[in-house]
Amino acid sequence: MPSSGFSGLVSSRKVDVTIDLGNPFLNKTVDGFLKIGTVAASSVAVEETYHCLKKGSISKAKVEDALKKMCKEGAHWGAVAGVYVGMEHGMERIRGTRDWKNAMVGGAVTGALISAASNRNKDQIIVDAIRGGAVATAAEFLNYLT
Structure with a gap:
């Protein structure tokens, strides 16, 4: 029976989150999606914060717009990364070499x-x-x- 799990590790230089979906292909794909999606969303958050600081104003509409951009960019780049990691893992399995x-x-x-x-x-x-x-x-x- 397939099972899933979630674990996390925080060390001085690296934050690693592991989600076990019971399949190495799915594990790597989801891991790529989450890591790169988080980086993309964080990038948008920093950019939007910079723009708010530069203008010297913030509003509820700006925060909502920033959250929408974060979700969109995170999902887009996460999907690209998930596809790439899955394809690379698939090639490794097919070819038998890394x-x-x-x-x-x-x-x-x-x-x-x-x-x-x-x-x-x-x-x-x-x-x-x-x-x-x-x-x-x-x-x-x-x-x-x-």
Whole structure:
């Protein structure tokens, strides 16, 4: 019987939350969604706070607008990250190895899927797939440097 769990760990440099859905693919996908979605929502919160401080005013309407933007950006970037992490994990499982090629293919497939879901034309979908593969591969190479 599938079960789910939730646990968290707070250390000096890293905050890690684990949600166990009983399936490694789902676990990684949800983890990517939550982590990147939180970063995107936090980014909007900081931007909106800056704009309020710069103008020197805040209102209920501005707070509501900021919350809507936070949810929208968090969901958008979380979905992109969830698709990417799921694709990369799927490639790792299919190929039986963990290397930069999984990131490249995962990024390319994610770029193409997100582009196609946005009703882009065929040429733009290909460009977005190339861009997604390039960004994911670059990020993977940067991980090796640290």
